[in-house]
Amino acid sequence: MASTNILYRHLLKFLVLSALSFFIGTIHGMLQVMPPIRAWLDSIGSPYGGPGHMIDPLAHAHMNLVGGVVLLAMCVTFYLLPILSGKNIYSVKLVKHTFWWVSIGVYSFYIIQMVFGIWEGILLHSNAQDISTVHRFYGPIMAVSGTTMAVGFCTFFANVVLTVTSVSTGEPS
Numbered sequence: 009m010a011s012t013n014i015l016y017r018h019l020l021k022f023l024v025l026s027a028l029s030f031f032i033g034t035i036h037g038m039l040q041v042m043p044p045i046r047a048w049l050d051s052i053g054s055p056y057g058g059p060g061h062m063i064d065p066l067a068h069a070h071m072n073l074v075g076g077v078v079l080l081a082m083c084v085t086f087y088l089l090p091i092l093s094g095k096n097i098y099s100v101k102l103v104k105h106t107f108w109w110v111s112i113g114v115y116s117f118y119i120i121q122m123v124f125g126i127w128e129g130i131l132l133h134s135n136a137q138d139i140s141t142v143h144r145f146y147g148p149i150m151a152v153s154g155t156t157m158a159v160g161f162c163t164f165f166a167n168v169v170l171t172v173t174s175v176s177t178g179e180p181s
């Protein structure tokens with residue numbers, strides 16, 4: 009029972025951050041269809057063909073899909089897994105890891121897409137020749153952010169597999 013309460017306390021964080029992500033993603037979606045913003049995004053190559061691509065769809069899609077849907081799906085999985093399998097979650101520590109890696113990954117992903125999208129979008133209309141100087145940093149920074157998210161997906165998958173295949177129903181670590 010105590011371990012279930014500890015698990016639920018962690019799962020609450022998934023739920024709250026999922027709700028916040030849907031909120032941010034929805035406000036983002038509303039803003040990007042407003043005519044002046046839409047016109048600017050179109051002028052910088054959204055949805056394909058220019059820096060606007062980073063703002064719409066990339067930042068928008070990942071905030072809603074990874075921040076909103078994936079965090080919710082992970083929460084539901086960790087909640088249902090013990091009920092459906094009759095086994096304790098293999099590791100509550102790994103649940104914590106999953107939360108932080110995915111959350112830091114997706115929020116850094118969003119911030120990077122927005123910063124580079126707006127920065128390069130402004131440059132496109134003023135100093136287009138400088139875009140390549142700025143874009144040099146995009147790849148390495150995104151690789152760190154994307155890898156952070158991916159680590160969270162891996163710890164999630166590992167915990168699900170280890171729970172389903174475990175023999176013990178004792179206290180989780």
Ligand code: HEM
Pocket residue numbers: 065066069070073074077078153154155157158159161
């Ligand atoms: C480690 C996790 C992830 C990373 C590093 C990642 C990274 C990326 C990148 C770099 C792109 C852009 C590709 C391009 O420019 O053409 C992309 C596109 C996309 N991703 Fe993710 N992604 C991840 C997880 C997810 C998940 C879990 C979902 C959905 C649940 C998702 C939904 C999408 C969608 C819908 C697009 C296409 C957007 C478009 O129309 O261009 N991603 N992703």
